[in-house]
Amino acid sequence: MRVRFAPSPTGQLHIGGLRTALYNFLLARKHGGTFILRIEDTDRSRFVPDAEQDIIDSLRWAGMEFDEGPGKGGVHAPYHQSERFDLYKSAAEKLLADGRAYIAFDTPEDIDALRERLTTKENPAPKYDLSTRGSMTNSLTLSEDEVQRRLDAGDPHVVRLLVPEGETIRFHDLIRGEVAFDSTEVDDQILVKSDGMPTYHLANVVDDHAMEITHVIRGEEWLSSVPKHMLLYEYLGHKPPQMAHLPLILSPAGGKLSKRSADTLGIPLNVKQYREAGYEPEALVNFLAFLGWNPGTEQEVFSMEELIEAYTVQRTGQSGVQLDLNKLDWYNAQFIRRLSAKDIASRSRDAVEVAVGPVDEGKLLAVADLMRERITFANDLADSTYFFRGPDTYDETGLKKRWKEDSAELVGLYADLLESNASFTEASAEAAMRDLAETQGVGFAQIIHPVRLAVTGVTIGAGMFETLVVIGKEECVRRLREAAEALAPRPQSAAD
């Protein structure tokens, strides 16, 4: 089994592309096959220099190492279509020689004119096909001499596929079953552009055969092109690979997921954006795998190894799927919990240091351990700045609700108790507070909430005593006293 991911380097890899790559990768790994990366750079006008590196980086980040491709080589190198020109040229020559393709001299303006002439309400998109080719300037309508003369003169020209009339083209799609098209509906696809480069259709068919691709898994946007490809396989004398056309990823609003719609909705589109937003690659992979596929069991969280084990093309859905970032976030939280404190620390360090400056590794590790189950992103650790420095302000709503007349005094007393607490463990810190509640004759809650506010500035967080221990005794005592001072009730007259 040999499969390929064949993106065009026209921009950053988007998540739809990553999902296509993933399904190819899973299938290859599951069957001990080969996963190939092929760069389809035949459109020079849309070429983006950094795109290829972004594709490679994104695949690597996601944990999908390819077996053959740019920078890696392989038995069918090179893997850039721009370097495989001769292959397409000889394929086009064979097609021409066999009468399966023809040369057309029509300029883009000629074709525009054709469209303009024929466009009606009933036919808004006229085609260059068997109904119109006879009225155009091509080797079907020109004499042999005239064609040769123009060729010798260097007239710009393209090569078009000579699509037969009235043939039913059938093929089996692994996801959709039997699909049939009438060849009359197919246009005379340009195979070689006037700059000499092949179009996707020719290059793709030639390369899939040359690289011995056995399974083509790609987006549904290609389904309508399959008849052209089947014709090319037949005319070139090649056996077509197995086909599987994936449902498209739709925007959360239901429409198509375009750059524009993504911007409007404020959702990331490119893999790089997800990466920068702090998503874990394992989470994105798991999420993407389930966007249009499911294992048929109730297991939701899968490692790459488990996905490889469970994946089958047949269990892929057939209808478009909407992106649900809520679920992605949930997956991310799932993977964060499975990470070691060390991994969380290393993934959050930059964000934390941006927020509070240089932090001690041991401290960060302790914070990661304590907060693991309450965060969605590793970077969320940066929100709890109180682990690393005292609060600048105290949460107002919390103060209103929890800070009473006697709070400053109780917090001060608790500071004294902690200061003389030699061991300062979670247990001793808690015991001290319970003793204080008893000797002062107040409820436990009357102390713990003000203490939390005094030490962290907020009302939410991990267990109080675990938090105190992570922050450290001296610092806790200092913050408690500072809060007791700042928030002490003052006589009305002395105020202001």
Next chain:
RNA sequence: GCCGCGUUCGUCUAGGGGUUUAGGACGCCGCCCUUUCACGGCGGUAACACGGGUUCAAAUCCCGUACGCGGUACCA
């Protein structure tokens, strides 16, 4: 317009003639746990697009309609 592909809770989906009072997950709501917020546990909300047919029986098969998506480029 034409061609192709689709259509089960808001979303991702299971289910492919009787096993279904249509199952799971995310989200949302409630309860429990609890010093708070989470986590976790328990419970709840919520779907077979519509119309015909086939059949003893249809979410499941067939036809039609509606709607959505894709294609209809010298882009991929």
